[in-house]
Amino acid sequence: MTGAKGVSVHLQSCSKTFPDGTRALETVSLDVACGETMVFLGPSGCGKTTTLRIIAGLEQPDDGGRVLFDGEDVTHLPIERRNVGMVFQSYALFPNMTVADNIGYSLKIRGASRAERTTRIAELVTLTGIGGLENRSVDQLSGGQRQRVALARAVAMRPRVLLLDEPLTALDASLRERLRAELNRLLRSLGITAVYVTHDQAEAMALGDRIVVMRNGAIAQIGTPREIYFEPASRFIAEFVGAANILEATAADGFLALRGGRLAIGGDGKNARGNVVAMVRPEAIALVAPEGASLTGRLETASFVGDRLRLTVAGVSERPLSIDAPNTVSARPGDLVGLLIDPNAIRLFPGERS
């Protein structure tokens, strides 16, 4: 089926203070392009769900905030008139209706004929792969099936924006990964504008065209998954998205002075001076022979996790470094090892003094 095209979403100066005084969202402005999947990522309480609900129309932003769909101001439109599709964390399927009736509900509200409804329901059932379940009641469905029904229901009326509030969180780990791939495929084929909320960074990177990392009610960084991963704007983001080794060291003449030796810094970091906070990802560190290496340390632990080796090396910096090595490397705890790091893989955080 050809996907609905959706609209662009613009949030202007939206903040949210709840009646009991809680400030859930600091003033935020952002744009979601038409057809883009934007993921809001962050720990619980960071404001991502509040932002989603403001876009949905379930919450009103504080005075001065505006929500625009394709330039049209929808700030004061209640959700039932915004024509959005929403998938809730608990799916919220109607227990008093069958699967088919759930999916067709939005059509029924708009007065579609029975024939129209039947056709559309059949389309959606095929699209989401839940054939044969049409007449079941919702409590007979498994978690994965419910999620698909919730999705089918949300897109039945070709909404302008699809909003997903942690749709995979309620499922167990193996199911989650499988459904993540399916969800990704679906979102691409629908081509719809989608806003997705999650606290799982792997999900965010797999699904998002762009990611908005949020913390304490404010935006910490907006960027593509690659930008967020390779160029995190702060220590918090570096540690939240993927694993990170944080080095607190002194920089001079293009080198970081560490306990275990010297590290050459590449790019703009060459000009850094004094105490700095730097980050390097575990997979960017290679194990070499200790003789002649500019950085050495002692191997503390080596965990074989199947597809790779997780090592910790002490004595290089204040805290042990985490390294991802190929699973064929043989090194024993206690060995002296050398480390080789590409200077351009080191990221400095300006303004964060150790």
Next chain:
Amino acid sequence: MSSSTFIRFCLVPLAVVVLAFFILPMTQLIVAGANGPLGLKAYAAILLEPRYRQTLVNTVLLSFTVTIVTLVISTIAGLFVQRNRFPGRSLLIAMLTFPLAFPGVVVGFMIILLAGRQGLIGEITSSIAGGKVVFAYSIGGLFLGYLYFSIPRVILTVMAAVEKLDPRLEEAARSLGAGAWAVHRDVVLPALTPAFIASSAISFATAMGAFGTAFTLATNIDVLAMLIYTEFTLGANIAIAAALSVGLGFVAWAILALARSFAGATIAAAG
């Protein structure tokens, strides 16, 4: 129509009915209590007037005694039934709880059948001891009547609370050497205390306001409800009747509110 307007509409019928038929009349009642020949002093009459004071004392003593006795009986029976499985258990539970919704009048009749002039107890004692024991129309009968409508309710509450007890606490006590009696004294009964407080409050408040039972038994014993009734219908003492009603209502409400704050909302929810 927006959601908040719809919600307001949903509350309108409730508001109208409650205002017109409850809040307004109760306000009138309070005002009427202060409008009689005694004025505002009518509200103190219950403590100052010897006849009324006696009635108050009677009612409080009776309600209090019933509450304690009901609690003891219901705890023993409730613990027993909840903790043991035996054939006929469900039938026993049904027998213990079925009078739950009997109106006071019917309870009075039950007591008459037990202890009235043609009552069962009378028949038994006259065939055994030669003298017919009739006490339905005395304070004994009233007491029995109050017991009759209190026991089912309190047993149900106790049973529910016993079901929620954590068996691991008792196991821990036993592993430390506590015998059955000690376990009950130190673990079970203290854990049941919120349920006790809640159901005692309900028993007490219900007994204080009980009317139908006393009415049917037509005792000479004056309880508050009967006093209010006679003042209104026979004495046409509207002000006193109103003042006593308001006082009684306030006391009952206060007891229940207090118990709710002690024992939590769920158990006392039935009011």
Next chain:
Amino acid sequence: MTKTRILFGLQLAFTLLVAAFLIVPAILSMVAGVTVNYFRGIRSGVTLHWIGQVWELYADTIGRSFEIALATLLVTLVIGVPAAYALHTRGGRFSRIVEEIITLPIAIPGLAIALALILTYGGIGGFRRSWLFILVGHVIFTLPFMVRAVMAVFATIDVKTLDESAASLGASPWRRFRDVIVPNARPGILAGALMVVTLSLGEFNLTWMLHTPLTKTLPVGLADSYASMRLEIASAYTLIFFVMIIPLLVAMQWIGAGAGLMPGKKS
């Protein structure tokens, strides 16, 4: 080992005694209602004569009690279900205060409420003399049970998210109420309905004060018969009451009204 058995035996005996205290008079009354002569016991024969007499004397009270109970049910449904939804959705201190207020009639003795109603509306002759006057009292008394039963169900099924998801699909508030809220509140509505009907059928304290000779209900008739009729007639009348009310009580226990929602007692 024997100590436990003795303890068990004692407790069993005690509990049986209590159960006997409660059930024996009820059985007696049911038997007496169909016995030719109570004084002579069942040996004197079984008869429906007394029931016939009760019907002659009190048939109108039975009909009226049903009428009022059903009317009370209707009114509490129409008022209570939307109110339960509104209170649950709105939440906050306002809802709690409103809940407190509508629950007051359970705590306040029926006598007091009746007195209050008479003081305020006793002057309106037509109203005072009609069964609507009694209806009003019953509604005020049973309303909190309906509201609480429905709100209890709302709390367990996360009605807020269902509501929001229906809204996200474009349903107006009324549509949501009709298609999603009410159908999913059915267990609560059912439990509430049973309670309202049972309480209304058995209500005495309020009704005794509010009734007139032309608007007697069954419990009022019962009081009358206990005072002035012979025991067999009173028993037969009580038997009819039991037949009406015990199935309702059984249904309530079955549905699992539970200790938390059992009828408050006016005695």
